[in-house]
Amino acid sequence: MIRIHLASVFVDDQAKALDFYTRVLGLEPRQDIDMGDGNRWLTVGNPGAPGVELLLEPSAHPAVGPFRDALVGDGIPATQLAVDDLDAEHERLTGLGVTFVQPPMDFGPVAVAVIDDTVGNLIQLAQLKG
Structure with a gap:
């Protein structure tokens, strides 16, 4: 396995x-x-x-910079982290000064937001519903 x-x-x-x-x-x-x-x-x-x-x-590594720049430039997250309550995390993280490059958005079975991790990446936060 x-x-x-x-x-x-x-x-x-x-x-x-x-x-x-x-x-x-x-x-x-x-x-x-x-x-x-x-x-x-x-x-x-x-x-x-x-x-x-x-x-x-x-x-x-020299390939990392251009790769990450392209991802960030296109708004593509490097990875996704799960949250139980996206709205609560949005409020908590905003209070801590975290930059949301995409505020929480509801897509039916999932709600997502995207943050800047301060070290070169966009990270998607996702709340799976149901």
């Missing part, structure tokens, strides 16, 4: 990303391993729920 274990987003600053994804979004730190040259194997995950982790990967 194949299972998803790890997904990643490229980040401009791993320390800033860790702060945003944990303190602001509420994920918990999982792994933090020094990889040398100032890089870390740095992951976060769902609080209290072992399993899939998100790798906050350094964006130093």
